Amino acid sequence: MEVVLKASAVTRVLEGEIPVTLVRDVNLEVRSGEFVAITGPSGSGKSSLLYLLGLLDRPTAGAVSINGTDTSEFGEDELADARLSQMGFVFQSHFLLPEFSATENVMLPMQRLGRISQKEIEAHAATLLDDLGLAGQAHKLPSQMSGGQSQRVAIARALANDPVLILADEPTGNLDTAASANVQTILRDLARKHDRSVVVVTHDRDFAKSADRVIVVVDGKIEAG
Amino acid sequence: MNSLLSSIAVRHLLARKRQSVVSLLGIVLGVAFFLAISSLMQGSEDDFIRRLIDNSPHITIVDQFRNPHPQPAEQVFTRGAVQVLRVKPETETRGIRGYKQVLEYLRTISGVTASPVLDGQALISFAGKDVGISLNGMIPADIDRVSTIGNYMVAGKIMDLAANRDGIIIGDQLAKDLSLQMGENLTVSATTGQTHTFKIVGMFHTGRANIDDGQAFVELKRVQALLDRSNRVNSIIIKLFDPNRARDLAQQIESHVGYKSISWQEASEDIMSLLLIRKILMYTVVSAVLVVAAFGIYNVISTVVMEKQRDIAILKSMGFHARDIMRIFLTQGAMLGAAGCAAGIPLGCALMVGIMNVSFKMPGSKDLTYMPVSWNWIQFTMAASFAMAAAVLAAYVPSRKAAQVHPVDILRGAA
Numbered sequence: 001m002e003v004v005l006k007a008s009a010v011t012r013v014l015e016g017e018i019p020v021t022l023v024r025d026v027n028l029e030v031r032s033g034e035f036v037a038i039t040g041p042s043g044s045g046k047s048s049l050l051y052l053l054g055l056l057d058r059p060t061a062g063a064v065s066i067n068g069t070d071t072s073e074f075g076e077d078e079l080a081d082a083r084l085s086q087m088g089f090v091f092q093s094h095f096l097l098p099e100f101s102a103t104e105n106v107m108l109p110m111q112r113l114g115r116i117s118q119k120e121i122e123a124h125a126a127t128l129l130d131d132l133g134l135a136g137q138a139h140k141l142p143s144q145m146s147g148g149q150s151q152r153v154a155i156a157r158a159l160a161n162d163p164v165l166i167l168a169d170e171p172t173g174n175l176d177t178a179a180s181a182n183v184q185t186i187l188r189d190l191a192r193k194h195d196r197s198v199v200v201v202t203h204d205r206d207f208a209k210s211a212d213r214v215i216v217v218v219d220g221k222i223e224a225g
Numbered sequence: 226m227n228s229l230l231s232s233i234a235v236r237h238l239l240a241r242k243r244q245s246v247v248s249l250l251g252i253v254l255g256v257a258f259f260l261a262i263s264s265l266m267q268g269s270e271d272d273f274i275r276r277l278i279d280n281s282p283h284i285t286i287v288d289q290f291r292n293p294h295p296q297p298a299e300q301v302f303t304r305g306a307v308q309v310l311r312v313k314p315e316t317e318t319r320g321i322r323g324y325k326q327v328l329e330y331l332r333t334i335s336g337v338t339a340s341p342v343l344d345g346q347a348l349i350s351f352a353g354k355d356v357g358i359s360l361n362g363m364i365p366a367d368i369d370r371v372s373t374i375g376n377y378m379v380a381g382k383i384m385d386l387a388a389n390r391d392g393i394i395i396g397d398q399l400a401k402d403l404s405l406q407m408g409e410n411l412t413v414s415a416t417t418g419q420t421h422t423f424k425i426v427g428m429f430h431t432g433r434a435n436i437d438d439g440q441a442f443v444e445l446k447r448v449q450a451l452l453d454r455s456n457r458v459n460s461i462i463i464k465l466f467d468p469n470r471a472r473d474l475a476q477q478i479e480s481h482v483g484y485k486s487i488s489w490q491e492a493s494e495d496i497m498s499l500l501l502i503r504k505i506l507m508y509t510v511v512s513a514v515l516v517v518a519a520f521g522i523y524n525v526i527s528t529v530v531m532e533k534q535r536d537i538a539i540l541k542s543m544g545f546h547a548r549d550i551m552r553i554f555l556t557q558g559a560m561l562g563a564a565g566c567a568a569g570i571p572l573g574c575a576l577m578v579g580i581m582n583v584s585f586k587m588p589g590s591k592d593l594t595y596m597p598v599s600w601n602w603i604q605f606t607m608a609a610s611f612a613m614a615a616a617v618l619a620a621y622v623p624s625r626k627a628a629q630v631h632p633v634d635i636l637r638g639a640a
Binding site (some may be wrong): 047051054056057076077080081082083084085095097098099100102108109112113114143157167169 | 226233237240297536539541542543544545546549632633636637
């Protein structure tokens, strides 16, 4: 399996009067179709590592490569383009735009990328929502849906541009047990059945155990995995 | 892409209907007042200039030279150390020499109507009273085409001077002062000592005291004889079909005939600069209304940016560029500006129609006077441009702030 994501000696130091090291010398590879869970105590730097892997933050030292391309020299626009075309994000909160319906939220990344026609965008959004069991919620606003449904819309939005990598930060943190199980199943299936690489930050041990690989982060360093 | 950003911008505004409507009202009222006030001020200026153009010559050729003639010695020894001191001009009969040739030349220029005038001081004596006046000698058929004096005749007409070469037209106030009636004779004495008796064939009333009691019109040849200036006039009055050509044409005429030719713009330079200052002040005041309205837009968009930090963060994490975010909020400003213009222009037109219908009587006038309003497209373009510029500029600062949002800062705090 080819390497989709590679972190080489990635360090992130938060500058200030007293510099804080969020991530320390992390080396990591995620392969195609691999489901990786990142776990660790609160404040250990899991989310910071995920933001670095997702090109939302720049490492102070080291480099992150996507599909073999080193991104350390990328400008802000190139990083944004890489996120748009190759990555999908799911956060603890669904972060759907409240004024837009489920379908419109899913359509946003596709419209920004502009690779396919408006008709194809609408059809693809409908398929994604249907696949995630949300066909009946397509025209609803986020405020009219449950937390689980909204999180599934967020997953559909993350999948909109057919990314090679899904990054999820505590995606089940705000959900009840049933909704949480549902989201976990979807993310696992994305890796196993749809050959996408999935990196999930989670506190949930059972969820982490179901991953292909578990990475334990302590004080910004990978302790195991 | 543009439609996507516009649709996000619209949704943001619609989500804050009340605030958006209030800021929109600011622009609507700003545009309407801008239009109403600027069109009234421009209308009054146009009216003033129109009256100025109608009631004064477009070009006046006077019996003076713009620069004194250079002395022959200076012309010959241009590079020599020659200084001619205490030059006394030759004593000659004042006036434009060869004015008939000048008139011939003027007739060759299209859109030009000219009339020669010789004026001088004189004394009217009647019933033991002597009154100093300005005596204007002219050719009746010509003066009627270049002057508005014919419009102010209250008795007789200008052409009566052609029928009676010894006729005189005086102001009604002068007639009143001297108890003169139409058809009566009066004696005019010139500064040369010559006298002539004229018969009153017409009276005028302009409403301006210095003209109504101090001016009189007679046939040109009579004045030339009285002032002992045969074949001379001291000015040629010119009316143009297009008064805006006056400045250029005056230069052309002056370079050809040599005599100083004064356009109405040159003659009214002090008034024109006053009007310009008035215009600058007026636009400053009416623009201030729009600047105040722009603060409403700034307030709304700043609030939206503050409230939408999470949405901005998620859009950026999704792959939207910083400039996309900026365009969303600039679009909001442009939309409020455009909607403000769309509603403000009809409201401004309604105000303009209302102002146009305000009528009043000027002191001493029998007719109703209406407020002059300019419907020039420039007013509309300026109102719309100022509104759009104010709205977009007001949106610029919060848009820039939105574009600088770092998604990690927001996502970390919101998790």
